[in-house]
Amino acid sequence: MPKTMFQKVWEQHEVAAETADTPAVLFIDLHLIHEVTTPQAFDVLRQRQLPVRRTDRTLATMDHSTPTRTEQVFGGVPVANTAAARQVQQLQSNCAAAGIELLDMRSSLRGIVHIIGPELGLTRPGRTIVCGDSHTSTHGAFGALAFGIGTTEVGHVLATQCILQRKPRTFAINVDQKLRPGVTAKDLVLAIIGQIGVEGGTGHVLEFRGEAIRALDMESRMTVCNMSIEAGARAGMIAPDETTYSYLAERPRSPSGAAWERAVERWRALPTDAGATFDREHTLDAAVLEPMITYGTHPGMVIPINGSVPDRKGDPVFDKALAYMGLRAGQPLRDQPVNVVFIGSCTNGRLADLRGAARLLRGRRIAGNVRMLVVPGSQQVKAAAEAEGLDRIFIDAGAEWRESGCSMCIGMNGDTVARGEYSVSTSNRNFEGRQGAGARTLLASPLTAAASAIRGRVTDPRELL
């Protein structure tokens, strides 16, 4: 019987299949851990005197609450927040005690957990990957089954390398045609969320398919899968192909030699079989899409950049969101004044994202009233960007160039947007207070963010390309 890619990966990882009474026991190939969602999990292991079962399948880094100022990461300047510092210290001591590899504060391999897995070659087709972070869906871009888990489940995986799961349903997102110039993977995934809704994927694993997806490079595919969770989906997946293999062939921890040959052979069998059926399907045309921008307090509240804020007369939740955002129904978002621009995050903090923004900023300056932060997704992304001079372009344009981390996407490390200010952000969530209490977030692509920084108002990047 023909199978979907999800079914194949799921079945290959069943230690025990699910029954009416019990969930499946699923083996986890790679467990990524970070400082915020692990301290309580290690406490449980200590209380129950349990060892970490597979330190070789666990990799730790620090990203959420870490500083991005160079003098704080590498100098003697203390981290401002003592609670964050304590959390980092606990991760260090927990990893040392368990024998888990930690890419520590000053490691040249440190970065946002969803950026470093792929760039190291640990994120691979057909793997099961979990992390105590909802954007673990990013890794699905390689044909992995990857999803976020809570801290209790982090403890389960540390102790047993397995997780208890009910099998989710499948949902094909078919994207026909190709994106036009100036329209990016970020715009595509925002459009998809706008169409299926922020709960559209609940209980499902998405598979992104079709000509537009095949045409995307790996970095763009990661942007698409990253935001699967913003549609409520458990995970998002894209079938591996030559694009995937050539990305992985260059990675330091990818299999090599005969093991590489065997791996690629296995990976080629992963894509969904012809004739396999999905529980749900949704189809859209990439060629009609425009740059997208959010206007509300969840990622499904999104419009084309030249559109207007919708009017849902009488919906109090909608009106409350607009009141929070300081926007009116019917108004265009174009030319909305902007205070802050953030380029970074696990959604758009990779080299291709920085290149896109730099392409617009080269030889230009950002508007005088705009504060712009460019935060590479990892130290490797930072080094690669600096090797091609992107840092100079950002700094000369008037932006701040930082060390890697989650930074202003979640605002845990002090990189925040002030109350009432508008931020055009390449991150993934525009929830109330996400970038700081009272902050007003407009989610968009790196191109739109850079263009808006230059003009100091929301700008269609195609006008500056």
Add this chain to the structure above:
Amino acid sequence: MDRITTIRSRTVVLPATNIDTDQIIPARFLTTTTRLGLGRQLFADWRYAPDGSPKADFILNQPAAAGCQVLVAGRNFGCGSSREHAPWALLDYGIRAVISSEIADIFRNNSLKNGLLPIVVDETTSQWLLAHPGSEILIDLASTTLQLADGTRVAFPIDPFARYCLLNGIDELGFLLQQQERIAAYERQHEDN
């Protein structure tokens, strides 16, 4: 974990849809290394003014909310991040069940593992509950039914394994640890991946 059999309580209602985990507990409070005491920060930005004083118009700051153990919320409660701090904060505050017409996947999983009941009801029941704040309800986990103040009984779905664990106060790690031999056998056959 404590056994759960029934919960009888008045409801407190938050009618907003898509209440995300950043509302339930803002990210700036996630630097904690314990799971205790997070109830103070539950719905912090809705509950407190910037100067830290309670906002009188927010339901949890009103006398009617005192002692309520059941939160009724609009559709798609708990969307967003995987932070288990969200159910920890609700439990620490005293909430023992959340009822909505849709509950986000990761939040639901996290809740079940901590003894917070995530109860998904049909749209009609949800609308009735949203329209009747403060009404007394009875949740019976053994029969997986909800009894409304007018006597109506509504069945709710819950994973049978999670229900078994909650009714008996068993945590799931114990079950997983019993699978060690099967896990070892799997590992011997699948080291390639």
